[in-house]
Amino acid sequence: MTQCLVIDDSSVVVKVAARILGGIDIETTGAASLAEAEMLLAKSGLCELVILSAALDGTPVEAAVKALRAKPATAKAAILVSLVDANLGVMTRAKRAGANGFIFRPFDRASLLAWVDPFVKVAA
Template sequence: MVRRPISGAAPLTTCLVIDDSPVIRKVATRILARAGVAVEEAATGAEGIAKLAATVPAVVLVAGTLSDMTGEDLVRRVRAMPNGAGVTILGMLVEANLGQMTRLKRAGCSGFVYKPFDRASLTACLAPHLPAVAEKAA
């Protein structure tokens, strides 16, 4: 399901949120939609891969740990896709775990977002990657 921006304007960009937690997906979707970003959600890595095969978002937010695969495995699979090289992938982590961060970076992760997040922390992490978020934050 695609959540369109609340503002009613055409979305400037898209984001795919892949996380087992419906609360994390809902909070991220609301924050991004208010910033003018179209958001798609996936509850598992397999669902996220299927959505990526159909569409190319500007940013993918992926949980460090999913029920069906590791975050690193998902990042590698996204990077191996024909359209995956140009996608910004941000890992969502609960803590600054250096080992997990290193594995995600080596797999191709562009950066990190720490959970739980609020509007200020999520927009600060996404502003460099999503023009719509940067414009709303300015």
């Protein structure tokens, strides 16, 4: 089963993503911060997909992406940065740091699955 980690300080975003992705057999775990995510990864091991909020408190998106790329559990994972609006500066910094793509919020089932599909084969 594909493993996904959603790093977002909004429990609603984590819950909605988990419900949608769980419907297509992607096991989803949520973390409210990068530190919490690192603790979860240390326990659970490899992760194939990470959905990372671009607006984590106290952590610039490029630092978060670089930290995830430095961890063996997420070094090869697809990292999708979650944004509320298209901010070219944030998007550029995230891509340069190693992000694979973007997800725009709010999302629904169709849009989330469309963004995830190129990185994890979705059987919708």
